[in-house]
Amino acid sequence: MTTSTTRRERERESRACQNLGSSIPVPSVKQLTSQPLETVPHRYIQDTSNDYPTATPTPCHSLPIIDFSKLIHPQYQSSELLNLHLACKHWDQFKVVNYEGITMYQRPFVRGKLYIRFTVEFPESFPKQCKAQQGVLPPRPSMQMTDMELDECEETTLHDVNIEEEMRRKQQEALKMKNDDMHGEDTMWTAISVGYELIGHRVSEESIKCMDRKTQEFFDLSSEEKKRYAQKPGSLEGYGQAFVISEDQKLEWCDMIFLKAIPTHTRKLEFWPEEQPHNFREALDTYSHDIKKTAVSIIEFIAMALGLDGKRFSEAFEGGNYDVRMNCYPPCPEPERVIGISSHADISGITLLTDCGDIPGLQVLKDEKWVFVEPITNGIVVNIGIIMEVVSNGVYKAPYHRAAVNKQKDRFSTVTFCYPGKKFDIKPAEELINSGSLALYKSFSYDGYFESFYERTKLSGDGVPFIDTLKI
Numbered sequence: 067m068t069t070s071t072t073r074r075e076r077e078r079e080s081r082a083c084q085n086l087g088s089s090i091p092v093p094s095v096k097q098l099t100s101q102p103l104e105t106v107p108h109r110y111i112q113d114t115s116n117d118y119p120t121a122t123p124t125p126c127h128s129l130p131i132i133d134f135s136k137l138i139h140p141q142y143q144s145s146e147l148l149n150l151h152l153a154c155k156h157w158d159q160f161k162v163v164n165y166e167g168i169t170m171y172q173r174p175f176v177r178g179k180l181y182i183r184f185t186v187e188f189p190e191s192f193p194k195q196c197k198a199q200q201g202v203l204p205p206r207p208s209m210q211m212t213d214m215e216l217d218e219c220e221e222t223t224l225h226d227v228n229i230e231e232e233m234r235r236k237q238q239e240a241l242k243m244k245n246d247d248m249h250g251e252d253t254m255w256t257a258i259s260v261g262y263e264l265i266g267h268r269v270s271e272e273s274i275k276c277m278d279r280k281t282q283e284f285f286d287l288s289s290e291e292k293k294r295y296a297q298k299p300g301s302l303e304g305y306g307q308a309f310v311i312s313e314d315q316k317l318e319w320c321d322m323i324f325l326k327a328i329p330t331h332t333r334k335l336e337f338w339p340e341e342q343p344h345n346f347r348e349a350l351d352t353y354s355h356d357i358k359k360t361a362v363s364i365i366e367f368i369a370m371a372l373g374l375d376g377k378r379f380s381e382a383f384e385g386g387n388y389d390v391r392m393n394c395y396p397p398c399p400e401p402e403r404v405i406g407i408s409s410h411a412d413i414s415g416i417t418l419l420t421d422c423g424d425i426p427g428l429q430v431l432k433d434e435k436w437v438f439v440e441p442i443t444n445g446i447v448v449n450i451g452i453i454m455e456v457v458s459n460g461v462y463k464a465p466y467h468r469a470a471v472n473k474q475k476d477r478f479s480t481v482t483f484c485y486p487g488k489k490f491d492i493k494p495a496e497e498l499i500n501s502g503s504l505a506l507y508k509s510f511s512y513d514g515y516f517e518s519f520y521e522r523t524k525l526s527g528d529g530v531p532f533i534d535t536l537k538i
């Protein structure tokens with residue numbers, strides 16, 4: 067009974083995998099740049115006429131940092147969860163009242179700041195009936211307060227606050243404290259994210275460093291060697307480029323290898339480099355299990371920050387799917403005319419990215435500007451994916467991001483797309499809907515969600531972002 071159910075499930079899974087879309091073979095950018103290039107071939111030149119400008123780096127354009135060790139520390143958890151929430155959703159209006167917050171750590175008589183978030187929704191029009199209703203209702207209660215009520219009031223001043231700068235400052239303090247605390251420890255890693263930056267997570271340094279090396283070594287192999295792992299018709303897995311569906315489509319300045327990593331039975335080892343790079347498979351095996359552990363914890367905290375049952379999410383991601391994409395962006399003679407990866411939002415629940423080296427390339431769209439995400443040594447970028455945008459009913463948004471390239475050096479990144487298990491329906495969380503909000507997104511089964519995504523990748527050029535097709 068169990069065996070046949072498992073077999074049936076696997077068959078369904080394998081059918082679903084075959085429907086994952088495919089990509090037609092394209093030249094390798096690494097090979098293209100192996101000889102000196104002065105100009106870029108026409109197929110790579112992007113139309114940048116309607117593009118957003120790139121922001122000049124400033125402190126308020128850098129990403130917030132969340133301290134993972136605080137998330138798991140009873141003393142700091144609630145304040146760090148608030149930071150996490152603000153980091154995932156940082157566009158509301160904030161005011162601050164000084165010295166009215168909770169007491170400060172180790173200073174029981176000093177209160178910190180009280181941040182108040184105002185989300186004001188003005189009606190678009192006042193219905194005509196309002197006036198008529200006023201006529202039949204009793205007079206409004208007086209706003210005048212009694213002396214006793216006034217005695218209990220305390221006057222205070224609401225200061226305007228730039229919450230992003232404020233968070234930045236707090237996070238820099240947190241980072242400093244963390245570094246002081248961790249002096250001498252080298253087993254922890256720093257992590258950053260597109261929605262927020264995370265420090266102190268539990269992936270081992272060796273695991274990430276080793277994967278970084280293997281990613282670089284893979285792309286440094288000869289073309290013949292890499293082609294042994296080339297994508298096959300009807301599959302996105304393997305070495306190549308993603309989502310090239312027509313011969314005249316613009317190409318991205320990127321070579322990649324895409325592999326399903328977890329659960330282990332979904333691995334297609336024919337695409338996993340074997341003899342070279344030496345120990346590539348072992349490195350990816352360890353890395354993917356480590357990244358999964360981090361993802362399971364992060365998702366639990368994200369759910370808690372949304373006021374949802376964290377355990378439901380950690381369980382769903384414990385039994386989840388993890389796909390790894392390794393990217394190589396070779397140097398380009400005209401970097402401003404090409405794109406490494408075009409603007410997109412990830413379809414995952416969350417995405418964890420490690421930058422192999424210190425060359426910036428990842429950009430996130432913030433306030434209609436492309437902002438570079440500075441690689442942090444030993445860091446992981448955490449990005450909210452479309453699944454979490456739907457589940458949060460739009461409270462958190464899956465940010466648009468892209469990869470820029472540079473003139474001087476290869477850039478490499480290793481990206482893990484983290485998905486819940488197949489039993490997880492992709493729909494706004496019931497707790498959020500029951501609390502009075504309308505569902506803003508449609509509901510999908512796990513397979514239904516992917517089917518609708520891959521259907522859309524086949525429709526080129528209608529310009530409707532996938533996320534918009536999910537909205538009610």
Ligand SMILES: O=C(O)CCC(=O)C(=O)O
Nearest residue numbers: 391393427428469479481
């Ligand atoms: O390499 C990067 O910085 C971005 C990669 C990315 O967004 C992706 O693979 O989905």
Ligand SMILES: [Fe+2]
Nearest residue numbers: 410411412467
């Ligand atoms: Fe992405």
